[in-house]
Amino acid sequence: xxxxxxxxxxxxxxxxxxxxxxxxxxxxxxxxxAGLTAGAATMVFAMTRLPLAVRLLVAVLPLIPSLxxxxxxxxxxxxxxxxxxxxQLEAIGFAFAATVxxxxxxxxxxxxxxxPSIHWGWSGLWAAMAVLWxxxxxxxSRRYR
Amino acid sequence: xxxRLRELRAGHAWSQGDLAEKLGVSRQTVNAxxxxxxxxxxxxxxxxxxxxxxxxxxIFSSRGD
Numbered sequence: 001x002x003x004x005x006x007x008x009x010x011x012x013x014x015x016x017x018x019x020x021x022x023x024x025x026x027x028x029x030x031x032x033x034a035g036l037t038a039g040a041a042t043m044v045f046a047m048t049r050l051p052l053a054v055r056l057l058v059a060v061l062p063l064i065p066s067l068x069x070x071x072x073x074x075x076x077x078x079x080x081x082x083x084x085x086x087x088q089l090e091a092i093g094f095a096f097a098a099t100v101x102x103x104x105x106x107x108x109x110x111x112x113x114x115x116p117s118i119h120w121g122w123s124g125l126w127a128a129m130a131v132l133w134x135x136x137x138x139x140x141s142r143r144y145r
Numbered sequence: 146x147x148x149r150l151r152e153l154r155a156g157h158a159w160s161q162g163d164l165a166e167k168l169g170v171s172r173q174t175v176n177a178x179x180x181x182x183x184x185x186x187x188x189x190x191x192x193x194x195x196x197x198x199x200x201x202x203x204i205f206s207s208r209g210d
Contacts, residue, residue, distance in 0.1 A: 080171075081169070081171050081174050082174065082185070082186050083170070083177055084171060084173070084174070086183075141173075144176075144182045
């Protein structure tokens with residue numbers, strides 16, 4: 001997500017990460033949009049029986065805001081400065097590995113009947129990765145204070 | 146690496162934010178370089194040297210030097 005693009009001058013209103021205060025708004029909106037459309041699709045499938053073509057359309061509809069989210073994240077990561085790019089790389093690496101471990105651990109605990117069997121689905125996985133990305137950010141940022 | 150960034154910045158009476166703005170990086174980056182927690186990339190080191198009108202070697206040195 002971080003490429004060798006020259007850093008852009010940070011917004012004078014917030015230089016904590018090289019981006020303006022509102023830089024996180026577009027990806028947040030796209031992310032919320034993806035969550036809402038995916039949630040709505042889940043509810044629609046549970047409540048109604050639809051023709052195949054309509055089911056396919058509803059199932060892939062969340063892809064639109066999801067692609068917008070990805071585009072915003074990539075664009076933002078290309079605009080931050082080199083240190084923030086390094087921090088995000090470390091945070092994303094941590095989140096990826098930690099998510100795999102968490103999912104594996106939860107599944108094993110469920111198989112061992114130590115915890116109740118819960119179907120995670122996309123929402124649980126997304127939430128776990130988002131939280132772990134945030135935690136990774138905190139851990140990586142502290143190294144450079 | 147060791148560096149004289151804080152000393153040079155103080156010589157111009159610039160805050161970390163001022164220096165960050167001139168270099169096109171975040172204040173966090175300037176702080177991390179000054180506290181020697183982060184070594185800048187070559188383009189950034191050259192930009193710093195150009196800003197203070199000194200060579201990279203005059204500003205940055207390895208810890209063993």
